[in-house]
Amino acid sequence: MIVFDLKCESQGHVFEAWFGSSADYEDQKARGLLACPMCGDMQVRKAVMAPAVAPKGNSRPEALPAPAPSDGASIVMGAGEEAKMRELVQALARAQQKALEDSVWVGRGFAEQARAMHYGEQDRASIHGEVALDEARALIAEGVEVAPLPFPVIPPEAKN
Numbered sequence: 001m002i003v004f005d006l007k008c009e010s011q012g013h014v015f016e017a018w019f020g021s022s023a024d025y026e027d028q029k030a031r032g033l034l035a036c037p038m039c040g041d042m043q044v045r046k047a048v049m050a051p052a053v054a055p056k057g058n059s060r061p062e063a064l065p066a067p068a069p070s071d072g073a074s075i076v077m078g079a080g081e082e083a084k085m086r087e088l089v090q091a092l093a094r095a096q097q098k099a100l101e102d103s104v105w106v107g108r109g110f111a112e113q114a115r116a117m118h119y120g121e122q123d124r125a126s127i128h129g130e131v132a133l134d135e136a137r138a139l140i141a142e143g144v145e146v147a148p149l150p151f152p153v154i155p156p157e158a159k160n
Contacts, residue, residue, distance in 0.1 A: 007047035008036035032133030
């Protein structure tokens with residue numbers, strides 16, 4: 001696993017995202033699957049990250065001054081707020097999991113099946129899958145009811 005700090009273009013929100021590899025990040029970015037969890041902006045890029053360098057074995061830790069925020073997008077939370085935020089994110093993840101229990105994974109056939117349901121060519125059902133950003137926008141423009149999931153979903157064929 002690899003973790004990247006990502007930053008949205010519109011608001012400058014910085015957030016952390018985990019990927020199986022650098023190639024996984026590039027693949028998801030190319031397919032338009034990345035979005036800012038705070039504002040939904042699909043234009044995200046890697047943010048500058050400090051390298052994780054371990055201290056020398058013979059050095060003592062010294063108190064370092066807190067880094068100054070580089071822009072207004074940084075949020076400083078106390079322990080109580082951080083715990084509340086974690087609870088909210090976990091509740092959102094549980095809600096997504098519950099919503100997907102009765103939903104069928106259709107993979108890259110999502111747009112085709114969503115359209116077929118919208119136009120009455122197929123019975124309505126709860127589905128989820130993958131769709132490129134431009135195709136998602138086209139679905140919305142046609143009036144097809146779609147919404148992005150807040151958390152990535154691992155396709156059934158990719159699970160161990």
